[in-house]
Amino acid sequence: MTASPHSPHSPRPEPAAQEPEGGEPLAEQLWRAVADGDEYTAVDAVTRALSAGTDPESVLLDAVAPVQARVGQEWAANRMTVAQEHAATAVNDRVVAAVALHPASRRRPVRGGITVACVDGEWHALPARLLAEVLRLRGWKVDFLGAQVPAPHLIAHLHLTGPDAVALSGSIPTRLPTAHATITACQATGVPVLAGGAAFGPDGRYARLLGADAWAPDARRAADQLARGLAPADPAVSGRHPVDLLPHLADQEYTLVSRTSTQLVRDTLAALEARIPAMRDYTDRQRQHTAEDIAHIVDFLTTALYTGDAGLFTGFLVWTGSILTARGVPATTLGPTLDVLAGLLHNFPRALGMLAEARRALDTAAPETDAPGAGTPATAGT
């Protein structure tokens, strides 16, 4: 049982690509090849479609992206192991490379420059890579920095290349505070930021909250927005302190809870063991997993404290419940974990409110086996 801190907000897969003449839809062919980890069949299918005249952008967004979204769903439903998920992603990555190298994808840059990067700590590079390729197809000069880009690298790159905009991709909500720092840093160099990906919420609410200059729900609309142009960021305005945008941070609850999070995990685990006798018989491995789950819960709680949005926390817990249920693990420890945390955080009124709200949601929500669009955030578009 491993509930990773993936997003409960991953978008639903888009409808499959149009049917090529006479055959099975490309997305379907691709899905079988990717699920098989069969790189050659996958690359062949895509190459054939391109040679037959299918628009490369459509291959990327109507075949590769939905397939990747399906990978996430299959993982969430426990029909795919985490290694299979990685393997499928690796195949999809090869497919994107094949699309990029195909003669049908050749474009001469006619627009300005865009830097595409993932939030530091983000491992799901495929959505950003898809966006990078789509932008390249649309005539931008694109620098794709990949996943796991430390903010200093990104900023140095902006100074060196002076792009028209940064497209910042994030799928893990717990990276939102980092995303905020990155957005602010980009804007301070005068470069506007378009945020995208499941981490920023299904309606982009966290992108707005963190002061991003634009948000797009998928790669197509991101490309459309960038084509319309973003106004250059005003360094004076964007240099503001996070507290200007997030006044609730003044209560220090985020700072104090995140600073003591490892101790909080330790104390919570100890209290749970005292409360639930069965836990005393856990193997080391089980105990480890439980500790990791608690750490995720604390991570999401601190992120909710940062954004001031209790829904972020509640959504994660309900989704975690469904993930555990899909793996045949009764989600019985979630409720007690919240109770223990509430006891430990009795001095933090905002955290207590969030814990209480999540507890109510957990009590009322019938565990779903098929969580709403749940899955790894390695899904379509940024």
Add this chain to the structure above:
Amino acid sequence: MKPPTTGPGPPAPAPGPRDLPRTGKGRAPARASPRKPGGEEWPRASGECRGNPGAPREIATGGRSGGWWQKGYYPDVFCRKGGGARAAGPFGVESPICSQSPAGADAGAGTGVGGAWLAAPCPVLVVDRSGTVRGVNRAAAELLPAVVTCAPLAAAGPAWLALAHQRLVTAPGAGSPGPASGQAGERWLEAHPSPGENGAVVWWLTDLTDRHRAEEAERAVRVERRRTAFLAEASNQLLASLNPHRCMEVTAQLAARHLADAAVVVAPETDGRLPLTYCAPEGRVSRGDIPGDPRLMPGLSEALQGFPPVPSRWIDPASAPAWAVPPGFEGPVGSMAVTPLPGHGVPAGALILVRRSDQACFSESEELLARVFAARAGAAMSAARLYAEQAAITSVLMRELLPPSLGRLRGIDFAGRYRPSDDSERIGGDFYNVHPGPGGDEECLAVLGDVCGKGLEAAALTGKIRNTVHALLPMATDHLRLLNMLNSALLGSGVTRFATLVLASAVRRGGAVDLRLTSAGHPAPLVVRADGEVEEAETRGCLVGVLPEVRARTATARLAPGETCLLYTDGITEAKGGPFGDEQFGEQRLRAALAECAGAPAEAVAERVQMLAAQWVGSGRHDDMAVVAIGAPRAGLPGGPGSPIPCGPPPPHADQENRPG
């Protein structure tokens, strides 16, 4: 002199409050309901005033033996009684009058007023049609000592007043005359005319010196505030970016917005050309360049020399070349100036200001503002250029030190991941490389290592080791020999650091990959079998760079299709973190993670391991981390070994960061 007549005197403006004389303190009485200074309305005594429009009117005193300018006569707007009625006054002007106040007690009021204007605090001049001064009260005499009775106003009084008077008497139909104002010596005066007899004009003077000074000061403060705001904005925007192009864009935009209508930034010559950044009047920025001969534009070569400092130079737009006008600038250019942008010791460029107006100069304070702005813009552009130069040098020097991106080589999958300990660095003490064997079907050599220490110094040594290993490739058939030669090279070069490394020679045989693995003081490679079993390669050896001789045992392994061998540095296993924040990731977790990766391609294995380790450390400190996965591709590889199948990310752009993976 004739008594007052009716008839077409000067136009009869209704003396509204604006037209009425002002006293030094307060407003003149309102027309319809005069107010006394306290603000309370004067009592209306209806019937007390005789409305007699059009009729001559005598002032209550009746004492008008002298000329109308003599004492005893003065517009009775200050009359305390009445006010309800209106009548054409003695000058044919409608004014609140009070005639023959029946209130006997107040009858003396008129009499008192008769001479009062002479002592009134408000300076009053009476000037006849010909411009001769006919009356001066005491206050006016103090204010304008030169203006005396019978003197011509033009000679004795301030010119502006004489001019206003002239206008008034020569163009009587010109409508309601407003107040005139101007200077008299040190003082600022405002003169309100009211019509006098025979076309004479009574000028009521108000001393506005204090108000004028206050306004002047306020205006100066406003201007100063605007300039401060401009300079603050300029600093914010200029300091924000270290990109030379963006700095020039910002400079052009700010200059176009605040100092001119459009602007051109000329950068110092590069490759024989002068790069130009234009900002059109609506703020649109464009770029261009011209062959580098600044003599084409007057003043430009001096400005580009940077030293000695030259002031802004206004030039004749006709003498300026066409490229100096921003594209999109419509209409004729009125004036143009060239301003140097001083840099740090070297010139940062020049700024060409383009104006629509033909006002070809700056005021002294504008010149100062332009100079301060140019200094800031020049400093920012210099810093940006310096940064770009340094970054270019760093990038060239670092190119060889960056971990290469790996892919399929000779039918074998290679995947690498790298993370330096310091997030602000891109290189560290860990390194890896994959070399194809010299022949078409020979072994490839993968090397992964860890130099003692972190940061740039360690990274510099990794470069040395990688280069040496590259040169020793022909000896790769004998790992031990290669290690010993590397060891002697390190010992002989006076390097005090040591390194651990692992060598992996791989060759594809059929669907399988045969490996020879040698560890020199390094964690032994792990092999992930198709069934999820994880084996440690039985190789052991001592590190390089310390002892005169390296001893090591080479192990062999065969990877079936879908199996993977992982080389890793201790940054992975010693990564500290986890849910409690203080545990090491450890070899057990690494093995468990690899077991889950059974059957996965090399790329997925490398990413999985790197991701788990990174998640394990979270935001905590960590050592350099590097992994290389060597995989035997799953069945179905077309073309066999050496097939040029595109793999890995597309070739990076020239300026793209060559990031791992």
